[in-house]
Amino acid sequence: MEVKLSLFGFGNVGRAIARVLLEKKALFRERYGLEFKVVSVADRSGVVWLPEGIDLREALLIKETLGKLSSWTNDYEVYDFTPEKAVREIEADIAVDVTNDKEAWKWQLAALKDGKAVVTSNKPPLAFHYSELTKEAEKRSRPYLFEATVMAGTPIIGILRESLLGDTVQRIEAVLNATTTFILSRMEVGVEFEDALRQAQRLGIAERDPSGDVLGTDVGYKATILHCVAFGPVTFNEAKVRGIAEVTAGEVQRARKKGKTIRLVATVERGKITVEPKEVPLDSPLAVESHENAAVVWTDLLGELVIRGAGAGLKETASGVVSDIIKASMMLED
Known part of the structure; x- marks a missing residue:
């Protein structure tokens, strides 16, 4: 054909x-x-x-x-x-x-x-x-x-649209942006936010205009799409979005001392989308590094499903x- x-x-x-x-x-x-x-x-x-x-x-x-x-x-x-x-x-x-x-x-x-x-x-x-x-x-x-x-290419949309047809999705938590993960990882070893951002731009991880990433808009778009697929149509205007621009090196290091790491996390529930920096335990599936993304989907039948893989790259x-x-x-x- x-x-x-x-x-x-x-x-x-x-x-x-x-x-x-x-x-x-x-x-x-x-x-x-x-x-x-x-x-x-x-x-x-x-x-x-x-x-x-x-x-x-x-x-x-x-x-x-x-x-x-x-x-x-x-x-x-x-x-x-x-x-x-x-x-x-x-x-x-x-x-x-x-x-x-x-x-x-x-x-x-x-x-x-x-x-x-x-x-x-x-x-x-x-x-x-x-x-x-x-x-x-x-x-x-x-x-x-x-x-x-x-x-x-990590098939979260396919899984939600085609594979969980008998399940009721209850909640999704996800880390969906490699740029913010890179910046927060650099801040964990003492690099200031602005320097970490410049490093990300030099390496081609962040755009020349990084506002969509650091302000959380990119993750907000993705979280809205996940809501549409898992729960039904909404628009980005209904999402509550806060990026990582105000996260300090001190906050990042305090989280490390508690055995946690800060990541920009999208939480998607029926009628509710939140994107914000959150402390996650180091052994959590959401404690991703590099250009990896991760999502945890909770359903009534399957329980907890972890989807983890490349979230960026050509x-x-x-x-x-x-x-x-x-x-x-x-x-x-x-």
């Missing part, structure tokens, strides 16, 4: 997905009977569209040497489409959104209305418009998949997105 993909976003994550599609082409054909054809790729400079399929090796080369897709003139036409126009004009089976566009919910909705499936790693559309998007997908009988929005995020692309393709086949 041939599946046509429109890829929106060709930064680090978009390129990681392109590499997986190239490297595992034979595997996907052999294992699932799927042949992926990327018919369009978009970055901020424009949309490259070729109905016969784009040469992903060439696309990667152009982006990595020239920095933008609009520099690609040989054999390809670059269109100045808005994403909304692109999803309407371009014939594809799945629109893949790996942008950070907060307004992407509008063109995700347009894609669904046009009969396309949507796969995304983009958090704000779900954190603010989950109900609207999932209802439209249901109405059109089209997959709308978003595993990589929470914990990258290959890890690509794992979640590509898995959803395959899943969406198989759902379309049915």
